[in-house]
Each structure stands twice: as structure tokens, then as C-alpha cells.
Amino acid sequence: HKTAPAVEKAATVEFRGLRRAFGTTVALDGLDLTARPGELLALLGPSGCGKTTALRMLAGFEHPDSGEVLVDGEDVTRVPAHRRDAGMVFQSYSLFPHLSALDNVAFGLRMRKVRTAERRTRAAELLDLVGLADKGERFPHQLSGGQQQRIALARALALRPRVLLLDEPLSALDAKVRLSLREEIRGLQQELGITTLFVTHDQEEALSMADRVAVMRSGRLEQCAAPAELYGRPATAFVAEFVGTMSRIPGRLEATTVEVLGQRLPIDGDAPDAREVDVLVRPEAVRVEADEAGDARLVASAFLGAATRVTVRLADGTEVKADLPTHEAATIGPGAAVTVRLPERPVLVAERAH
Numbered sequence: 001h002k003t004a005p006a007v008e009k010a011a012t013v014e015f016r017g018l019r020r021a022f023g024t025t026v027a028l029d030g031l032d033l034t035a036r037p038g039e040l041l042a043l044l045g046p047s048g049c050g051k052t053t054a055l056r057m058l059a060g061f062e063h064p065d066s067g068e069v070l071v072d073g074e075d076v077t078r079v080p081a082h083r084r085d086a087g088m089v090f091q092s093y094s095l096f097p098h099l100s101a102l103d104n105v106a107f108g109l110r111m112r113k114v115r116t117a118e119r120r121t122r123a124a125e126l127l128d129l130v131g132l133a134d135k136g137e138r139f140p141h142q143l144s145g146g147q148q149q150r151i152a153l154a155r156a157l158a159l160r161p162r163v164l165l166l167d168e169p170l171s172a173l174d175a176k177v178r179l180s181l182r183e184e185i186r187g188l189q190q191e192l193g194i195t196t197l198f199v200t201h202d203q204e205e206a207l208s209m210a211d212r213v214a215v216m217r218s219g220r221l222e223q224c225a226a227p228a229e230l231y232g233r234p235a236t237a238f239v240a241e242f243v244g245t246m247s248r249i250p251g252r253l254e255a256t257t258v259e260v261l262g263q264r265l266p267i268d269g270d271a272p273d274a275r276e277v278d279v280l281v282r283p284e285a286v287r288v289e290a291d292e293a294g295d296a297r298l299v300a301s302a303f304l305g306a307a308t309r310v311t312v313r314l315a316d317g318t319e320v321k322a323d324l325p326t327h328e329a330a331t332i333g334p335g336a337a338v339t340v341r342l343p344e345r346p347v348l349v350a351e352r353a354h
């Protein structure tokens with residue numbers, strides 16, 4: 001497709017102390033978050049944590065009880081939605097069923113009284129941008145889900161918004177279309193350089209597409225960081241367990257080390273009191289070896305391709321997941337006695353779960 005016209009100046013978006021309650025439900029409980037110019041920022045978190053409410057506040061569909069929304073330093077909290085300059089794409093394609101693809105894309109331009117000829121030219125360019133130049137005359141019911149979502153994206157971009165807001169845009173699509181649209185949206189976003197907020201509850205989607213991921217919990221920000229940092233250095237046990245797979249192994253914390261699985265490993269920092277803790281480890285950081293004298297048992301394995309994820313039950317009943325090279329896993333049968341080792345420092349040491 002044609003090269004997209006880049007946005008003139010990418011916007012900074014700031015949420016400051018956003019609070020919003022619906023009756024007794026607190027949807028946002030003091031959300032502070034900044035999206036940097038031109039980045040794709042994913043809002044990730046469990047259902048009900050306030051992701052959609054935050055996005056709707058940026059669009060102007062929802063208003064905070066207190067706190068502010070700033071775009072390029074300008075307070076837009078009380079600016080009505082139609083003057084916000086935000087393009088939004090929803091989970092359900094929400095195209096106008098009685099309008100052709102081209103007219104759907106041109107709709108906002110018509111509302112803004114852009115002249116017919118210019119409207120059609122611009123809508124055609126946008127259809128081309130999302131790879132659907134030849135589908136302009138089709139109606140939504142004549143298009144696949146993925147195509148409808150690309151039309152919705154073109155429609156959102158038609159007014160050259162300062163920010164692009166995507167609310168679970170891929171959730172309704174099947175796995176294969178979802179994967180190709182991920183790349184397409186990301187490619188287009190980078191090409192345009194448009195500041196984008198992307199709401200998802202799918203951690204893989206967030207990690208694979210975003211420049212930074214904001215993990216939310218109960219209406220607040222838990223951590224905002226680049227995907228690799230979030231995965232490798234989660235700030236809290238909640239982030240550690242929400243992003244990627246994590247096993248908890250009982251251990252004992254003492255000063256600068258933790259004793260776990262009969263090993264003593266260094267940790268970051270220094271614990272004031274010795275105590276029982278849980279050690280959080282990623283499957284790729286766990287070594288499992290067949291060992292007749294071992295007191296752990298292999299209880300399950302799942303083929304993932306080059307790696308196989310095995311589940312091992314320790315003598316105390318704790319289950320630990322480990323990724324083994326598939327050729328290695330093939331030599332260890334179900335029920336086999338194994339030993340488990342942690343060659344690296346743990347990702348996190350957390351309070352003991354009950």
C-alpha cells in the first residue's frame with residue numbers, strides 16, 4: 001500500500017489522579033499514567049480493572065469524579081467528545097451496516113463538511129492504507145471480521161486524530177486473523193507515528209505489540225514498563241503472575257539470600273528479618289533432570305514445539321513449571337523421579353501465599 005502521511009506532531013497524553021465510581025463500584029481509583037509521543041501504550045489488566053473507563057475518559061465519553069486528562073499539556077477533561085481529536089476503534093466493529101466501506105470511512109469527513117470530491121479521495125487513500133482499496137463498494141455484512149476491523153481502523157484515522165484509541169480491537173477475531181492484524185496495526189501505527197492507547201486483557205498481545213505496557217489493578221497503575229522489563233523485572237507479585245507464566249516455590253529469606261530447593265541464591269536488596277517467603281520463577285529458568293534419587297515427580301508435559309513445558313510436583317506438593325528442550329523432555333516419562341534446580345536468581349521474592 002501507499003506510504004501513510006505521518007502525523008505532524010505526536011501527542012503526549014497524561015492521566016492525573018483519575019477517579020471514577022459507578023455507585024459503589026470504584027472503576028478508577030487514582031490512575032496516574034503518561035503516554036509518550038508516538039508510542040503504542042497497552043493498558044493491560046484483569047476484567048474490571050478500569051482499562052476501558054480510562055480509554056473512554058480520553059475519548060470524552062466518560063468523565064472523572066476527580067483528576068485530569070491532559071493532551072500535550074492542555075487540560076481536556078471537560079472538552080466534549082466531538083472536539084477531542086481522538087480516533088477510536090471498538091471490539092465490535094460498529095460500522096454503519098447500511099453504508100458501504102468507503103462511506104463508512106468517509107462518514108466523519110461528511111460530518112465535518114469536507115467536500116464530496118475530497119472526501120472520496122481521502123477515504124480511498126485510507127482504504128488503500130489498510131489494504132482494502134478494492135472493497136470500497138462492499139457493505140459490512142459482505143466483509144470478514146478482520147476486514148471490518150480494518151475499515152473501522154481506516155474510519156478512526158480519517159480525521160487525522162492526534163491520538164488513536166483501540167479498545168480490544170482484536171478480541172472478536174479468530175486466532176489467525178488476530179495475529180496478522182496485530183502486525184498490521186503495529187506497522188501502521190509506527191509508520192504514522194501516532195500516539196496510541198491499546199486496551200487488552202491478553203498479555204501476549206500487549207507484550208508483542210506495545211512499546212510499553214501499563215498493568216492495571218483495581219483502578220490503579222501497578223507498573224508501566226517496556227515488555228522485556230515487565231517480564232524480567234516485575235515490580236510486584238501481581239505483575240509477575242499476570243504477565244507470563246510463573247511458579248511459586250516456598251523458600252526462606254535471610255539477609256541477601258534466599259534458600260530454596262536446597263540451594264542458596266542471591267537476591268536484590270537485603271531483608272531485615274529472616275522469614276518464610278515464596279520464590280517466583282519463570283519456566284525457562286528452571287532446570288529439571290531425571291534422577292532416580294530425586295524426590296520430585298514429573299506429572300504433566302505439554303508440547304510447545306522446540307520446547308516442552310513440564311509440570312513437576314515437589315515432595316511438599318508444590319507444582320513447578322519448567323521449559324525443557326523437547327528432545328530432553330522426551331527422555332523423561334510421566335511419573336519419573338526428577339530433581340529441580342534454579343540456576344539463576346529468582347525473578348521475585350514474594351510474601352508467602354496462603
Ligand code: ATP
Pocket residue numbers: 022025026027045046047048049050051052053054201
Ligand atoms: P473488561 O476487560 O472486562 O472490559 P475493564 O478493565 O475495561 O474490564 P471497565 O470496563 O473500565 O473495566 O470497568 C471497571 C469497573 O467499572 C467494572 O467493575 C465495571 O463493571 C464498572 N463500570 C464501568 N462502566 C460502568 C457503568 N457505566 N455503570 C456501572 N458500572 C460501570
